[in-house]
Amino acid sequence: MNPTVAASPTPTPAPRRAVFPFTAVIGQEEMKLALLLNVIDPKVGGVMIMGDRGTGKSTTIRALADLLPEIDIVADDPFNRAPEDADLLAERGVTELPLAKKKVPMVDLPLGATEDRVCGTIDIEKALSEGVKAFEPGLLAKANRGILYVDEVNLLDDHLVDVLLDSAASGWNTVEREGISIRHPAQFVLVGSGNPEEGELRPQLLDRFGMHAEIRTVKDPELRVQIVEQRSEFDRNPQEFLNTYQAQQTELQHRLVSAQERLGGVALDHDYRVKISQICAELDVDGLRGDIVTNRAAKALAAYEGRTEVTVDDIRRVITLCLRHRLRKDPLESIDSGHKVEKVFCQVFELADPDAAAAANGRQPMGVR
Incomplete structure (x- = not known):
C-alpha cells in the first residue's frame, strides 16, 4: 500500500524589498551616466567606480537593477537564457520553451568568494558513476543577462578579477575539471567599486573595464541636508517615497528600452x-x-x-x-x-x-x- 502524501500548500512569495529609486539619487552624475550607458550597450565593457566611502555607490547600482524592466527567461533554466535561444532549443530538441518573467538579476560577489563559488563546480563522482555532466552553477550563471556587482573589487584576488573580466568580455564561462568541460553563457554588466585609499587595481586589469567613474563626497551643505532628508523619508515610509518617484522611474525605464532599440x-x-x-x-x-x-x-x-x-x-x-x-x-x-x-x-x-x-x-x- 502506498503511503498518502499530503499536498504541501503553495508558499506565499516573500514581499519584495523596497529599493531606493534610481531617479531619486542626487548628484553623482558621472557614475549614473556610466551605468546607464552600460545598460544600453553591455559591450561597453562594464564600469569601475572609485570614490569615498558612503557616497551611494551600492545604493545607486542596486537602484539601477531594480529600475530595469523584467526579462523573458526559460522557466526552468539556471542560466536565465532567453526562450528564443537557438542552442537551448537544439539541445532540448523542441521548437518552443516554457516562458517565465524575471527581474534583471543583480548578483553581489562577496570578497571571500572562491573560484568554485564564482564559476560553478562539476560533480566528478556523479559524472563518472552516472555518465552525466553534473554541474552546480555559480554566481556567473546567476548573473547571466544581468548585473554582477563587486564591491571593494580592488581588494579581490587578481586571479578572480581576471576570471570575471574574461567572462564579461567573452560572454561565456567555461569550467574544466578532470577532463570534463562545461560551458554556459555569462553575459552581464560587470560593475566594480572601491575606495582609492585602499589601493587601485593593477593597470593591466583596470584597462579591461570599459569605463572608470570617480565620485566624491558632496561638499555643499544644502545638498547634503537634502540627501539626508530624502533618505530619512525613504526609511520612514518606503512605499510612499517610491510612489512619489514612480512616474519618473517609468519614464526612464521606457527611455532605456527605446535607446536599446535605437542603438543599432x-x-x-x-x-x-x-x-x-x-x-x-x-x-x-x-x-x-x-x-x-x-x-x-x-x-x-x-x-x-x-x-x-x-x-x-x-x-x-x-x-x-x-x-x-x-x-x-x-x-x-x-x-x-x-x-x-x-x-x-x-x-x-x-x-x-x-x-x-x-x-x-x-x-x-x-x-x-
Whole structure:
C-alpha cells in the first residue's frame, strides 16, 4: 500500500524589498551616466567606480537593477537564457520553451568568494558513476543577462578579477575539471567599486573595464541636508517615497528600452572616429580598447538622448570616462582626474582650451584642486 502524501500548500512569495529609486539619487552624475550607458550597450565593457566611502555607490547600482524592466527567461533554466535561444532549443530538441518573467538579476560577489563559488563546480563522482555532466552553477550563471556587482573589487584576488573580466568580455564561462568541460553563457554588466585609499587595481586589469567613474563626497551643505532628508523619508515610509518617484522611474525605464532599440541605427561619422583614435594615440593609450569603448559609449549616449547621429558633445561627455584609467602605466601612479584627456580632446577637435577658458572666467584651471 502506498503511503498518502499530503499536498504541501503553495508558499506565499516573500514581499519584495523596497529599493531606493534610481531617479531619486542626487548628484553623482558621472557614475549614473556610466551605468546607464552600460545598460544600453553591455559591450561597453562594464564600469569601475572609485570614490569615498558612503557616497551611494551600492545604493545607486542596486537602484539601477531594480529600475530595469523584467526579462523573458526559460522557466526552468539556471542560466536565465532567453526562450528564443537557438542552442537551448537544439539541445532540448523542441521548437518552443516554457516562458517565465524575471527581474534583471543583480548578483553581489562577496570578497571571500572562491573560484568554485564564482564559476560553478562539476560533480566528478556523479559524472563518472552516472555518465552525466553534473554541474552546480555559480554566481556567473546567476548573473547571466544581468548585473554582477563587486564591491571593494580592488581588494579581490587578481586571479578572480581576471576570471570575471574574461567572462564579461567573452560572454561565456567555461569550467574544466578532470577532463570534463562545461560551458554556459555569462553575459552581464560587470560593475566594480572601491575606495582609492585602499589601493587601485593593477593597470593591466583596470584597462579591461570599459569605463572608470570617480565620485566624491558632496561638499555643499544644502545638498547634503537634502540627501539626508530624502533618505530619512525613504526609511520612514518606503512605499510612499517610491510612489512619489514612480512616474519618473517609468519614464526612464521606457527611455532605456527605446535607446536599446535605437542603438543599432546610430551612426558615428568617420572623421569623428579618426579624431577619437588620434586622441588615444596622443595620450599614448596602449591597445585599441580605448578607441572601441569610446565609439560604443558615444553611440549609446546618442541613443539615450533620442538621436541617430553622434555629436561632438556626445564624445566629450564620455571620453574621459573611457580613457582616464588607461593613462596609468605605473601601478604607483594615481589615475588622471580627466584634465589630460579633456585638454587633448579640445586640441584635436579644435575647441577652446579648458584651462584658458577657466582663467578667462576667473576660475581655477581644470585639474587644480
